[in-house]
Amino acid sequence: MTAYLARRALQAVAVVLLVTLIVFGLIRLAPGGVTTAVLGSGSAHQQFLAQYLTWLGRVLSGNLGRSARLNESVGALLAASLPRTLVLTGVSTVIALLVAVPVGLLQAVRRSSAVDHVLRGLTYLCYGMPPFVLGSVLILYLAVDWHFFGAEGPQAAGVGGVIADPRDLTLPVLTLALVTIATFARYMRSSALDSLGQEYVQAARARGGGERRVIVSHVLRNSLVPVVTLIGLSLPQIVGGALVVEILFNFQGMGWQIWQAAVNHDVPVTLGFTLVIGVAAAVGSLLADIGYAILDPRVRISRP
């Protein structure tokens, strides 16, 4: 297991370095003013590699340059928006898992029943609908018509402020969660169907006891193995969904900031945020690999 994880960690580091190289290359390609703004004056006569290393050193110490538009450092913008986005994506992913795993399992166990068909229809609907449309529909009914929830995300600063405003947080989280549930549940269903067809499930039934025990102790864990990998892989999708949701609900997270920066040609902010998202994606897939290893002993323990 250690060798496996060490290998994955090395790969993650390599990916992160690659991301920094690409971002750095983009900075160099940007108009001269930007390059100086990000890399500092006196960088023009340096070699590419030397420039890169200096820049990398600064990035590592937390200095991502200054916004071209706002009188703030990229780091400060990040510090304000990153936690907000983490709350949004984190809460909705957890909710999605808590719903999607039982739903997919139920569908598989009751395959081709009315329950399965209804749930399948619902997940297809959520899966096929763009988050933008889904969010708009939710706003229209749940916020504008019936006033259950706010139409805008929480506007207070900081994580505490966001969490303290559940009325406004509900719709953004719900939108993002629904999209994710659809993906996860469909995957969980097929994965559980796969496990149910395995001979070890028959063998477990032959040992007696109720069907519930067979499902919980044999089917569930085996079906989760591929799903965990999927979570790691769908991280970019979740981040993409978050971007749309943040814009839609005027929720000032990272996605909202990037959008603002892109619209206003604020290159340093765009690139700084891109860098952070790239790193987050690499870390996310590393986490998924660790989860995979925990669930599947064939990965964790090699043959003696």
Next chain:
Amino acid sequence: MSGQPSGPVLEIAGLHTEIRRNGAAVRAVDGVSLTVAAGECLGLVGESGCGKTMTARSVMRLLPAGGVITAGSVVLAGTELTALSERNMQTIRGNDVGMVFQDPSSSLDPTMQVGRQIAESVVVHRGASRAAAAARAVEMLSLVKIADPERVARGYPHQLSGGMRQRAMIAAALACEPRLLIADEPTTALDVTTQRDILDLIGDLRAALGMAVILVTHDLGVIAGRTERVAVMYGGRIVEQAATSAVFAGPRHPYTEALFEALPEMASSQPASRGLYSIPGRPPDLVTRSPGCSFAQRCRYVRDWCATHEPALDGDHPGHGYACFFPVGVTGRARGAGGQDGAGGGVTPVSAWVSGRGRQAAGRAATAAPASTAAEPLLRVSGLVKDYPVAGGVLGRRSGAVSAVADVSFELLAGQTFGLVGESGSGKTTVARLLVGLERPDAGAIVFDGADLAAMPARQRRQRRSGIQLMFQDSFASLDPRMRVKSILSEPLAIHQTVRRRGYRRQVLRILDEVGLPADAENQYAREFSGGQRQRLALARALIQRPALIVADEPVSALDVSVQAQILNLMRKLQRQYELSYLFISHDLSVIRYMADTIGVMYLGKLVETGPAEEICTAPGHPYTASLIAAVPAVVTGPEMTRPPLAGTPLAGTLSAGTLSAGTGQPGMAALPGASGPPAAGPDPAHPPSGCRFRLRCAFARDVCAEQEPALRPHAVRGQLVACHFPLGPATAGQVAGQTMPSIA
């Protein structure tokens, strides 16, 4: 439930089970009645689709989707199982009836510790605590003779070899000491030596625990000597049921008789030209019910009466039932196990195989000299080496190599068959891949038709290679299911451009005819074919380019015996017709013996013995070959018919009698992987043992075996080449039966 030691443990009466799917009902079990007494072992035999597995699953009430028991009763020790609620049934499964499945690689949950799976039934039925369950798991693991049970219990299934997994599976099935064990093809997925150990183990545990056993299998050899009674199933019914010895001495139902005659083992007692008996036609589809005997379409003794009347299962004397109006073996047929050939009757008693062995061994001594000296061989393989790199470490760099094929050399004459035999992991399939060019050898020469393929530039090699064709075991995987037969067959013609496009159709039709497929098959898809037909198609695809050599990798191991006989006969017919050569690869020694002129035995990448087929099968020189032969379940029975004695004592008295008996375990006991032996799988091909690669499993191993690798040398008195420092000599005294081989399950 109260114990009833005197009455039968299981009593099935008039059981009907249907599988309902897509509006059609398959009558998988169609009126089966049988009983199993306490401590008795019943063999349930038949070909695929005969209903034997469904009968077993009906007892457990673990039927596939759409399966229902429509009539009949299943009484287990006084309890009617078909009437129980599902909740009550759950208290029976695993508690009163245990079940072992076919494929140990998929019947254990890969994500759960082995010990927890074994103790699962104790937790469910006895409410055992965590500690008690863990203790029970360890106890069960030592009962099934697994070394270091504590460690294995904490491990996961993928850390165990196939044989050990099946032992663990048996441990799990027996944890609650059930009255009845149902073993559904428990050894079909295992190598022969492992198969023998597992069957021995089940036999021992049956005696120790006094439980009844139902052994479900397609293999008559597995039944022989392991069961008291046999029930032969066909078309969802039992067609013959009797004491095992009675059925083996003289089967009465034509289907049972045909099953025996289709065995390649039986061929050695018949003139080679006759071929194996194969049952024409296909089994009934079980959806439409036709009047009369269900075997009538395929029966060679059928009369008008059979088509309109249905035979019941009864017999001429108690204990031997058969469902046939015109049973075989009434007049002029040899019965009993004396070994007299059924002269005139045309039916050979099953026991003749053994006497046939002895006869041929005696008659063969004169023709021992290798025949390959005069003519230039069609294929000469010399010094073939193939290693596969093993990735490991943090950077995934090559950290070692699995030695798949190590210095293998043999020759094959035109029109002959070379049989390559060995267990899984012996490298026999790699040899096939090297020959047909799917892999490149690391060293060695493959001289085919006078030119070295290994040394040739790629383009030239491809042209040459059309002379060598491959036939897979799993032709379903190798034939594109979305292609029509005519495209499958004309594709190789187009690639190699041996025929003009206009000639394709004529070629295709001709080849279909040759392999016994109807002409209208050209517009069908491969997926519409049965296993046997697919194998015919695979043969047609190999043949269409008129190769000189066909490399057949386990071509019949997925087939039922009757179909297997058809394919083997077909291959031999085509061989005579076209002077074809075969490199025939199989794990099944009796199939190899039937097909091959020359045999090569592989072990862990090494060719350990090679020579004339009969010589090797009757008087093996290498201890490994001897253990393989001893492990083959022999189709013999009756009190006087024990296993064929394996002739052979170490040559030239280099070993004392003491060394010999040291390896001998108790008769009938599965060899225990001793404390000193490797606890887990067999020798690791990435780190083969020094010296002789077989030495860890060899009863004759001495110090020199670890120091020096034995070369393939001519045997002192026989015609074969043997790679062993102490080859087995001619039969003198004593027997080296299978028990002397400490095997690794």
